[in-house]
Amino acid sequence: MFDVAGLWLGFQIAFSPVNLLWGLIGCVLGTAVGVLPGLGPAATIALLLPISMKMGSPVTAIILMSGIFYGAMYGGSTTSILLKIPGEAASVVTCIDGYEMAKQGRAGPALGIAAIGSFIAGTIGLIGLTAMAPPLAEAALKFGPAEYFSLTVLGLLLATYLTGDSPLKGLTMAILGLMLGCIGLDPLSGAVRFDFGVADLQSNIDFVTLAMGLFGVGEILFSLEKSETASILTTKIKNVFPTLADLARSGWAMVRGSVIGFLVGILPGGGAVLSSLISYAVEKKVSKHPEEFGHGAIEGVAGPESANNAAASSSFIPLLTLGIPGNASTAMIFAALLIHGITPGPFLLKEHADVFWGVVASMYIGNVMLLVLNLPLVGIWVQLLRVPYAFMAPLIMVLTLVGVYSVNNSVFDIWVMLVMGIFGYLARKLKFDLGPLLLAFVLGPIMERSLRQALLISNGDFAIFFVRPISGALMAIAILFVTYNLWAARKEKRKAQAKAA
């Protein structure tokens, strides 16, 4: 079940001093962005994409970025518990009971259980990743254009329905992302599309430019609207190591959270946010004391924090085996791999085993690093919350501007980034989720190539997507999923109308 030789190779790569150092930098940066509200892991990875291009080894670059991604899951709980502001979207539910625990003078155990749960779940998720990825990659070798098209359709639908509040808005963003992906050279015929006579548009919009604009500049502009600063709960953080009683109460919550997180994380769009919400609901349901939830129940911290970490690990499965990123952060890692000339997908394990196993092994090491960073050193992260955002905003802006210029040495890219930033800011204000846009932008070329190649094979017959077994099954799931959601929404609306009447 386990490819021991592969994992051994991975540990040899991950334990090299350079990779250990960049892994540590990734974990530290990830924890920092998790702690600081406003700047998420996707934005941070976007900011570091230009720097990663200068790194000689792709393994090192991906180790750094993965560290930021799963490190943010650890750090996100700190602000949720101490400020009732989620440092990261996946820590929203941790606010409920974590902050209540802090108000009762139990901030230490809350932070401690969050870190321990994150470590256990992260490790369980990694074991699942190590076991499942190789057979899945083997199976994916049988995929042809029709299967890839159906898979991207299903992935995008799941991503738009499972993230954000409105599927309509999510779908709109996804279509917009696909359209932005069409600008520039047609991947099959070489024709130039939507350039409107602008020479710079002929070479496609750069992923780094788009990601930095939407997630970097957009986030800064959005945060500028709020001038108020949250105050840290002035409780003393003591007893970070939980008592045996706390561990006994949280044990099963961590296990359940890990399993839920792992399964939900594999789904495109599922990810850390959804898994933590499901985990909280499950914990409340199975608890013998549901009335304690919302008033400082430790299971309400342990379950969701475990779930979001397990999901972060398992979201690497579709990325590394199928080449389908499930969320904005893994889409950034997808782009980083492409920048280094590596195509994520079933061939990754065969052609770049060093990258695959090096990254997986680094995640095991990173989990241990993060436990050390988040348990005894939690006080340092709390101090980070005292850095005024007034100084951070222009510094982040400088990093995005200089970073995006350094990719192609193009001033036009900075303009595109600024326009995307303004769009991202307005989209946030109108409650449009930008995740599906970025995912669709990444998946667009794969989708178009697969669609046109499949139609070429079938002489223009769309039935090819339904008659081939794997493709047909994926399409059937997509249709059932949409139909069920439409039916559920209709039922909900009727219920609300009946209630109002």
Place this chain on the structure above:
Amino acid sequence: MKSWQRYAGVFFLALAALAIQQSVWVLRLFDHGQPGSGFMPFGLGVILGVLAICLIAINLGPEEQQVPFWEPRAWLRPLLAIGITAAYVVVFDDIGAITSVVVLVVCWLFFVEHKSAPVSALTGVLTGLVVYLVFERFLQTPFPRGILF
């Protein structure tokens, strides 16, 4: 808020129309009986158009509760930031990358964050120094030379 959602719907509808127009008149929907370069954008334009119409339709009617799109003067700081950044891009090639970074940070801290002139100036110079060391010296980014550096 509903009115702004409707404006967003109209914007997406216009984009959809543009995509369809380009796909049909400029690109080729089909090429030798096979999907051409306009095939996918055409399909996307049609779907986006339908979604935009749905977005407009569900946001018709009066506001359920009056929620302003911007709180009073909340637009000012983002607008100032956009203006300063746009000015940075305009002068980037002429005054050089490092100088423009210093100017950007000083202006941002002074006008957007209302920090004192010495604090803004010191932060600006330090940021310029870090950018110079990291990007120009360490990463060897070929920045445009300007009036000072």
